[in-house]
Amino acid sequence: MRVSVLLRTIGAVTLAVLAACGKPPVTKPLWMLPPGCEILLGPAEAADSITVALLDAVEPEHAPRARNASEQLLFHHLYETLIIVNCLDKVQPGLAESWRREERGRCWTFELREDARFWDGTPVTAHDVARSWERAADESMTLNAGIDSYSAAGIDSLAVGGDRVLNVYFKHMHRKVPRALSASAFAVAKPSWASRWPLGSGPYRIVTSERRFAGIAKRTITVHPAYGAERPVVRFLETSMYDARDLLEGGIDVMITTDPAVIEYATSRPQFTTVPLPWDRAYVLLSTSRVEKLRWGGKLGTISPDLSERLARDAVRGDARGYRPPSWWDDLHNECYELSAAVSDFPPVPEGPYSLSDLRRILYDSNDPIARDLAERIVALAATDPTVSPEARAIAFAVPGLGSDAPGVIAEGVTEGELLSSLLNGSDFAYIISIPRRPPDPCAEARKLISSAQWLANLGDDFSKALIPLVDTRLHVIAASGKIGLIADWYGNILLVNVMPQGR
Amino acid sequence: MTFRTRLLVTFLLAVLLPLIALALFVRDEMTDRLTAQYERRVESLVAVIEEDLAQESEAISTSLAVIRKAVVDDNRFRRAAVDRAQExxxxxxxxxxNAMQLTGLSMLQIxxxxxxxxxxxxxxxxxxxxxxxxPTLLASTPEGxxxxxxxxxxxPFLALARADSFQMGNKRFTIVAGLRVERRFLARLAREAELTVALVYPGGMLTSGMDRSESGDDVQPGVETLRDAAPASAIARELSVPFIDSKRGELALAQFRVTHRLTELEALRGSIDRWFLVAVAAAGILAVMLVGWLASRISRPLVELADKTSRIDLDRLDIDFETRRKDEIGSLSRLLGAMTERLRASAVRIKDAERRATLGELARQVNHDIKNGLTPIRNVFRHLIELARSNPKQLPDVFEERQSTLDSSISYLEDLASNYARLYPRSENRPCDVNDVVQRVATDLRGSSQVDLLMNLSNKAVVLGDPVSLRRVLENLVNNAIDSLESRPGNVAISTELVAGEADRPRVRITVADTGIGMSADQQAKVFDDFYTTKDNGSGLGLSIVRRLVMDLDGSIHVESEEGKGSRFIIDLPGAGTA
Structure with a gap:
């Protein structure tokens, strides 16, 4: 352990020195690096095969842009981005081995790795990168997914400067290399005529992808290391509606989950190691009445850290902690340009939802148990006399209209689509949503949030005051002890590696 | 109103009125029993509902006991609740x-x-x-x-709840547990489709029936929807249960109102009424048809009798009242027949009497007229006789004097005879082809009779006479011959022949023979007498007229007959000349 810490420190110092020299670092991809961000040490010898559970459905058509945690886990092994942000919040080479700022940061030029190859052996060119990003932008528009990452990152245009040189022009200047390019939305893939899976350049390549409905797996995706090594063979199993604990008994080696019962169970089993990932999501309460009051200059409070902590401890039946400021939304003024311009014509805050004569709903995603717990707690506090309960008082002060005198506040779980639809128009009283704590591009994330809830734009650049952070949450990875090593990046994406104790 | 109509109406009244009265009685009896049975059934169902409610309450109590025991034994709970261990x-x-799910409760709070x-x-x-x-209010309710x-x-939702408590350390805790009361709960209580269980509480009402929203959602508390039972239902029972108004923090009263739908009972009653009406209508129609048939059957013979009777006339007494009926109508018919027979006999006697009277009157008149004519003649002859005795020498002179008187009287008598002869239609005597007349008669009679008519006609047989009279003679004789057969197999033969007559004047012989019943000698002797007949409906004038007509034709007629074998009527007429 001490060796790894030392090595990590040395690596960080080295990177810092190189960065200070102004030249972009030329380093190998993360997974080729000496151990630095491993969250789980690997075995002395690589295992022959590893089985990873995917608890959500994965679709080849979504690759390389993940839409859920399982796709994120899988695609992270198959597809690369130009740059990587490691666990120390440092940018490292990915597909691009180097990059430089030009035109005072309006343009960033990336030079791709010479040895970057797709699975079919063809080199990854700048054209491939450009086309991949353009396809992503088209898909976002087709799916009507709101503002797409492409424009959210502020990319203006792309120019191919050579086989391995890509010029990325931004609408605004970036002093540092834009971290948005490390998001999976900017992973590079090339369509394949032979498979539904697009070709990637990641450390693993798909060998087979079978769909069947027998046993625990609906789909089995077998991947092999893409470079050199033959082991381990990794099987990603898209599992049916099985209890995750049964999956652990059924031979699963790696699983990512938030289920406290599963985590507790795995913790009690010596053959598994449970590792918490970074606190990557924050649950916030959005309320139309709060925005309306703030818009007119009203003074409203927020919940105290103590209350937040009690919420995390008591209300949430999962791994949560009280919200810890600061967050990316606390200080965006200097970084984000034209926040409000994200919504050119934003609507006023609708009045109906928080009318005291109507039944008011606090909406949440019905598939999100943490959001449900928080919503129910808010409802309980709303019905509690604030004169006897400090928690009720704090909530009532933070959200106008949420008090024991008001009739009918209920919590209602809805589908994701219904939630997004209501959120867009502000047609309900309040919402419990989760937002990333470490978005690759906070400005893009802010624009995305405002586009999702256009009435937030009534507060302009101070839209973040509408957010009432409640708790932070994180994922846990459960892995078979001593069978595989795991590396995590800044965003909590894990990678299976054969990490030797000596850092080979 | 005709007899038939009166019969019809009387029968209908006699049949339908009792029938309707009976049917009404039966229907009322059935309806009352059905209603009573239905109500008994509803009562028993309500009793079951009461029992179910008690069982639900008991179930909550049992679950509470289980939870209480478990929680008291639970060290982790003790550490959390008493020691306030944060972990x-x-x-x-x-x-x-967890406890709520394990025990199947809907509400649980500690x-x-x-x-x-x-x-x-x-x-x-x-x-x-x-x-x-x-918990305080729960503890204050009568049954907890x-x-x-x-x-x-x-x-929020309604729950039927109980409370219990336990001691842990030096602290007292209360457990409130309950079962959700919603439409499904009430529907489970109701069990049967015709029962509805509604929960009426301050601020709202739940019901097990389908008269809520289309989605079947329960009414939210606070919504003022209190209303009486639906018009088509009757309240069977109301079971009160305490209701805790948590907003006001006080006890109120709620009611489980059990109603049973009358629609089914009404439908049943309606069905009984319908079938009753159908049965009565069918019985009525049947009765009407039967009565109509009976009335018709009874009245038709009477109508026929009446019709026959109406046709009776002195000139028409051949109406047949024969019948095989043995009932009163048969008796009446036979009576009418006998009466008609007597009338017929009376008519014959009357005709005979009239004829006799007429003849007598005629005879008196003739006698009188003849006397009138003969008297002068007698006086003259008496004068002449006396003169011949006393003074024969004056006879020629006196005869010459009295000759005019004789001539006058004789002329008077001649005129008288002429006048009396005018009373009898003068036949037209002319040459008449007998064969022709025979063939016409045969032709006419063949069309109206099934008897074989045989003809054996000679060469031209011509007589001098009236063809009409000759036809009447033949028609009479042939009809009598046919009648003598009495519908038995047989034949009638008509023959003509020329036979020798007086002064070398041939005569035409017409023979009408039959194979009928024949006549006895006594009958043969009277057969040509006036008003003598062997037929029930005969006038007895047929053969006497035949004889007279034959005599008018200067002919003769006689009969030869043998009983059981047949008769022969032989007519001889002077021929008009031979062909």
Whole structure:
């Protein structure tokens, strides 16, 4: 352990020195690096095969842009981005081995790795990168997914400067290399005529992808290391509606989950190691009445850290902690340009939802148990006399209209689509949503949030005051002890590696 | 009103009125019994509902006991609730939810002495909420059970709840547990489709029936929807249950109102009425048809009798009243027949008497007229006789004097004879082809009779006479011959021949023979007498007229007959000349 810490420190110092020299670092991809961000040490010898559970459905058509945690886990092994942000919040080479700022940061030029190859052996060119990003932008528009990452990152245009040189022009200047390019939305893939899976350049390549409905797996995706090594063979199993604990008994080696019962169970089993990932999501309460009051200059409070902590401890039946400021939304003024311009014509805050004569709903995603717990707690506090309960008082002060005198506040779980639809128009009283704590591009994330809830734009650049952070949450990875090593990046994406104790 | 109509009406009244009265009685009796049975059934169902409610209450009580025992034995709970160990806090918060699911309850909350909720199963995150009045009010209800309004994240709900308590350390805790009262709960109580269980409580009403919203959602408490039972239902029973109004913190009263739909009973009654009407209508129609047939059957013979009777006339007494009926109508018919027979005989006697009277009158008149004519002649002859005795020499002179008187009287008598002869239609005597007449008669009679008519006609047989009279003679004789057969197989033969006559003047012989019943000698002797007949309906004038007509034709007629073998009527007429 001490060796790894030392090595990590040395690596960080080295990177810092190189960065200070102004030249972009030329380093190998993360997974080729000496151990630095491993969250789980690997075995002395690589295992022959590893089985990873995917608890959500994965679709080849979504690759390389993940839409859920399982796709994120899988695609992270198959597809690369130009740059990587490691666990120390440092940018490292990915597909691009180097990059430089030009035109005072309006343009960033990336030079791709010479040895970057797709699975079919063809080199990854700048054209491939450009086309991949353009396809992503088209898909976002087709799916009507709101503002797409492409424009959210502020990319203006792309120019191919050579086989391995890509010029990325931004609408605004970036002093540092834009971290948005490390998001999976900017992973590079090339369509394949032979498979539904697009070709990637990641450390693993798909060998087979079978769909069947027998046993625990609906789909089995077998991947092999893409470079050199033959082991381990990794099987990603898209599992049916099985209890995750049964999956652990059924031979699963790696699983990512938030289920406290599963985590507790795995913790009690010596053959598994449970590792918490970074606190990557924050649950916030959005309320139309709060925005309306703030818009007119009203003074409203927020919940105290103590209350937040009690919420995390008591209300949430999962791994949560009280919200810890600061967050990316606390200080965006200097970084984000034209926040409000994200919504050119934003609507006023609708009045109906928080009318005291109507039944008011606090909406949440019905598939999100943490959001449900928080919503129910808010409802309980709303019905509690604030004169006897400090928690009720704090909530009532933070959200106008949420008090024991008001009739009918209920919590209602809805589908994701219904939630997004209501959120867009502000047609309900309040919402419990989760937002990333470490978005690759906070400005893009802010624009995305405002586009999702256009009435937030009534507060302009101070839209973040509408957010009432409640708790932070994180994922846990459960892995078979001593069978595989795991590396995590800044965003909590894990990678299976054969990490030797000596850092080979 | 005709006899038939009177009969019809009387029969209908005699049949339908009792029938309707009986049917009404039966229908009322059936309806009353059905209603009574239905009500007994409803009563028994209501008793079952009461029992079910008691069982539900008992189930809650049992679950409470189980939870109480489990929680008292639970060290982790003790550490969390009594020792306030933070590491067990989540266990405490989740405890009521787990216990609620295991025991099948819908509501479960555990409160401390101050009334603070330390664990809630139906609303996990309402911990720390104060509700001290709930267990207090529950404990104050007569049977320790009441309806409460339980909060939930999505919507509050009604629950039938009980409370229990336990001691842990030096602290007292209360457990409030209950079962959700919603449409399904009430529907389970109702069991039968015709029963509806409604829960009426301050601020709202739930029902097991389908008269809620289309989605079947329960009414939210607070919505004023209290109303009476639907018009098509009757309240069978109301079971009161305490209701805890948590907003006001006081006890009220709610009611489980059991209603039973009258629609089915009404439908049953309606069905009985319909079938009753159908049965009565069918019976009525049948009765009408039967009565109509009977009336017709009874009245038709009377109508026929009446019709026959109406046709009776002195000139028409051949109406047949023969019948095989043995009933009163048969008797009446036979009586009428006998009466007609007597009338016929009377008519014959009357005709005979009239004829005799007429003849007598004629005879008197003739006698009188002849006397008148003969008297002068007699006087003259008496004068002449006396003169011949006394003074024969004056005879020629006196005869010459009295000759005019004789001539006058004789002329008077001649005129008289002429006048009397005019009374009898003068036949037209002319040459008449007998064969022709025979063939015409045969032709006419063949069309109206099934008897074989045989003809054996000679060469031209011509007589001098009236063809009409000759035809009348032949028609009479042939009809009599046919009648003598009495519908038995046989034949009638008509023959003509020329036979020698006086002064070398041939005569035409017409023979009408039959194979009928024949006549006895006595009958043969009287057969040509006036008013003599062997037929029931005969006038007895047929053969006498035949004889007279034959005599008018200067002919003769005689009969030869043998009983059982047949008769022969032989007519001889002077021929008009031979061909």
């Amino acid at each position: 067990e806090r989540r266990y405490l918060l989740d405890y009521a939810g 409160q401390d002495e101050a009334g603070r909720i330390i664990s809630s199963g139906h609303f996990r995150n309402e911990y720390d909420r104060m509700e001290p009045e709930l 059970i009441a309806l409460v309004q339980a909060r939930a994240p999505d919507a």
